[in-house]
Amino acid sequence: MPGDQNETKLVSFAIANGTRRKIINFLANGSKSTGEIGEIVGKATLDFHLRILQQAGLIKLEEGIVKLSEYGKNFLKNKTEKSEEKTVDFSQAKPIEIARIRQVLPCIADSSRLRVSANMTPSLGGILKLLEPLFPRSNYSDRKDSLIIKKGEIITTIYGSGKVIIRMIKNEDEAKEELERLKSIINEGIAKGEAPAPREKVKVDLMEIYKHLPQTNCGKCGEQGCYSFAIKLMARQASLEKCTLLKEPEYKSNQERLHVLVNYI
Known part of the structure; x- marks a missing residue:
């Protein structure tokens, strides 16, 4: 054992x-x-x-x-x-509000989409981790105190500080709709005073990581090829920074997607 x-x-x-x-x-x-x-x-x-x-x-x-x-x-x-533990209590939490959108920029992964920044008040602090089961595809990171939520192509990151970043948004109106959806789901859970039982975290598959790597097998990362490097990433024995090709302009979109994916590992 x-x-x-x-x-x-x-x-x-x-x-x-x-x-x-x-x-x-x-x-x-x-x-x-x-x-x-x-x-x-x-x-x-x-x-x-x-x-x-x-x-x-x-x-x-x-x-x-x-x-x-x-x-x-x-x-x-x-x-x-x-x-078999049924619920997690966060009855002391207060309902949140979405502050105005602070920043709208082109998304690195797709210049036709937007990256939007906003804030939730009050900050979610210690209850952020408890919100994970409220969203079908989500993952909480202790290291970054952040909750990543996927809905189709839209990727939302909520931080314990209250900062919210939404990627792959079509326009500002869609961003507002998504922020209202998050607010509604979170406040409904707070109103009930409990979250659903913790569920298994969504994790990326090895091939999801591999398909976004350059696949040139250049060996600059110290591995035999991109597949071996993907395995090391999955095992948290390597960092994306070792793949120097990802820093080149043609791989910018790959780099952003991989930075999101490794947060699920």
Whole structure:
């Protein structure tokens, strides 16, 4: 059973990915062949995901048959018990208001779209993390005290300070509509005094990262190719800054999208 800090980090990395969580849950019903698992989660990166789960001690793989290890069974059981917590209280929070839009700029990823800045008052502070379950595609970052919300192409980042940035907006009117939608959802949750039970975080897939890299396999980042670099990014063993090509004008849109995606890792 993983116990030291490095092993715990390996387990955390293993279960941070949606595909690997799906594999673990699929194995809860018993052993499966790699073919059966591939039908459920796809075969393109199956070997990579199985290797990560095996290194974390969550599964055993023998002659094409995959099953949960004893640690994997206990981990899944504990995870299920924790998920039975029904609500999170934030009854002391106050309803928010949206201050006027402060800045409207062209979006780097697509110059035909806009990047809009605004503010929420009062600042959400300590309750921001509790708001995550209110949005179907969202992820809270402890490091940045920010909540990233995806709705179609629109990407919204709310910070604990109250600052709000919305990317990929068509026009200012759409920005106002989106801000009102956020305000309504948040205030409805505050009025109830509780948030839904925490859910699994949305995580990007390895191929989502890879497809936005230059794919030149130049090796300047120190890896054999862009696919290897994508794996290192997924494992948080590398930073985007190592990919110097992303700083070139032709990859500006890729760089912005990747900066958003890595916040989901």
